[in-house]
Amino acid sequence: MKEKFLILIAFILVCQPVIAQPMDKPTLVVVIAVDQLRRDRLHDDFPGGLGRLIRHGKVFAAARTNHANTSTCPGHAVMLTGVNPAKAGIPGNRYIDRQSWESRYCVDDDDTANRVFGAESNRSPKNLLVTTLGDWLKAANKNSRVFAVGGKDRSAIILGGHDADGVYWFDSSQGLFTSSRYYLDQLPGYIRDFNGSEPLQDGFLSRLPEYWEHAPGNLREDDFSGESDEFGRTSGHPIRRGALQEIADQVYHSPFVDTASLDLARLVVECESLGQRGSIDLLAVALSASDSIGHLYGPFSAESDDALKNVDLMLGKFLAFLDEAVGKGNYVVALSSDHGVAEIPEWSIENDRLQCPVASGRASQYILGAKMYWYLYRNFTFPFGNPASLVKNSAYSVNSSYARERGIEPNDVIVGIKVLLEDQLYVKRAWTLKDVMGDDSEVARLYRNSYVEGKGGDLFLQLEPSCFLTRKGASHGTPYDFDRDIPLIFYGKAIPPGVSGEMAHSVDIATTLADFLGIPAPAHVDGRLLMLR
Structure with a gap:
């Protein structure tokens, strides 16, 4: 069913593709961050994009985060800054400003000049205290272009850096992809067309089904104790039921937010001619469904299994598109995650591996x-x-x-x-x-x-390991292996396939890509140089 949502035919004619020509070095860097993806959930028999990257890319089999607060904003910050959260200035998704004694969001901004289109909030990367790979790229070549697309504002903004040409994210309060005036004065026409003038009638939301149907899980039954019942615990979760606000929330908690993000990423490549202009461009894609679904149902649920299958399918189609639009040898991909996640304690109990001293695993x-x-x-x-x-x-x-x-x-x-x-016992x-x-x-x-x-x-x-302070679903944020173990794969031009047991961290991504592209990285980086060749 998801196949028909991969390519939005209505938007193919918006931008004219450029015929790819072989280049001496990559012209496009694609960084894919799959939110809340434990390393042990990946395997080389995925039939789509994930399988292609694993089989034909350089896999770092011992990759981890290098910090303890394993949450979204710091997890994305380290990927393209090359520094740990302590230097990046991003301790968590939210934090207390010790001067004002106010709770702050990691990408909020008091400056109303950076207002989000269609909203009352302000967003920018100003809280990020260092530069990113995209910033380094543009400093090295003024013709380079940098874009980021994602299911969450914080993921896309942090990956885009300070000097991005465009950053777009799904706003579940509006039911569309938006941006901030920090980047541009108005949304490009192709973004507005993608959203539709009436989102439920002529935008990407109009192409979604009323319900999310999925197969039973590979590891456990669909309806399992400890899962959230907010959107139902079995196949047939609502997607297009209710008013626009309700539908937007349903989409955000489904695989279709990743489907839409990759559809839009394709459109950005087409309309901005990324990787097709003779300079090195950067596109960051932040896929958030694994996190929103994982919090509700846990990492080994039928829902999480289907979400990852959707990433595999959609990513396979996206890579096939890049082969044609940019050229198979003209782009490189780095795929990783911001953090892992603990399995729900009810599943740990059933498998006799609960470590929490509280019998239920929950407090x-x-x-x-x-x-x-x-x-x-x-x-x-x-x-x-x-x-x-x-x-x-x-x-x-x-x-x-x-x-x-x-x-x-x-x-x-x-x-x-x-x-x-x-x-406290826990x-x-x-x-x-x-x-x-x-x-x-x-x-x-x-x-x-x-x-x-x-x-x-x-x-x-x-x-304590396996202990939760939530009533339902799963969580992360600890220094334990299940929250820190992440995938890390590099794929593309001049990167021979293979598996490395070298210790690697997500903070090494920017440093490694900068060296691979031949652009200078700042002296203050914490990331190490990983051997890709």
Whole structure:
């Protein structure tokens, strides 16, 4: 059923393709980030694009992230900056600004000049403190062009860098692909045509089915305990049911957001003549369905299995398109992920491998928050103070100004919270900044790579393996192997196929590609040079 959504015939005539001519070196770099993709979910018998990359590309079989906070924004930031989140200035998807004491989103922007088209929010890469591969490419050759497309704003914006020519993402609040005035004054005509003037009648949404039908899973039955029931737990999940806002949310939590992202990526290549103008161009594609679906159902569900099959199918068609439009020997691909994910504890229990000391594998973040705030009230803010003004629960950040104004020593608060957290059965350790900076363990090193001065909390919460603070579905964000193990594949011109056991990290991607393309990378990079030849 998904086959017909691969090529949107209505848009083929919008841009005239350029006949590919063989070049001496690659003219297009394609970076594909598949959100929440564990390395152990890939195998070489995929029939489509994933299988092609695995069989004919250079596979780094021991690849991992090199930081502890394994979430989307830092995971994408390291790929094309070549630095760990600590230098990139991106500690997480959200963080506490220690000066303003406000919760900030990693790609938000106070400047209304960078307003999102059709929305009330502002978006830009200004919180990213370093440059990216696309920025280096454009500095080396003013004719190079850089574009990013994705299912999430943060993924596309961070991959696009500071000097991108266009960055487009699916906005589930509007049900269309949009951008920000940071990049351009208005959306290009081909993006507006792709969205449609009436999205449900003449845009890409109009070509989607009413329901997402999928096969039973390879590993477990479709309806499994612990899965979210937000969009149903069995095949037949709604896609085009309800009003536009509801439909957009349904699409975001389905494989069709990846289908649309790759369709749009194809359109960008065609309409911008990427890889066809004699210079080296960059296209980053951030596929988000594995993450939105994985959070609902877990990585080994029928839904996640179908989402990955869709990536394989769509990617195969996209590569075939690049073979024709750019030339089979004229482009290179790097594929990786921002992070992995833990399997849902109910599946761990069934397979007798639950490591969490809590029998169900799940605890309540709300109960934990209530315990903490009651502790803070009794010990620090009684009778009239507000414990929520003293500590931000989400990041365990102590408001030092608020504390000192009331004669409270901030370190006493930090130590008290640490003791309370570590008293919970499901908490392995609550790391203070002093712990992180003074410990020589591997976990402490990973937390150091995630810490950003002025944006970090006062404690890093490390749960026991397999423990969740959610009622349903799966999660990530820990320094454990299941969250850090990711695929890393390079494919294309002058890259011989093979499997390398060399330790590799996602932070090595930009450094390696820059060397491969013969462009200089900044001296401050953390990434190592991987041997592709």
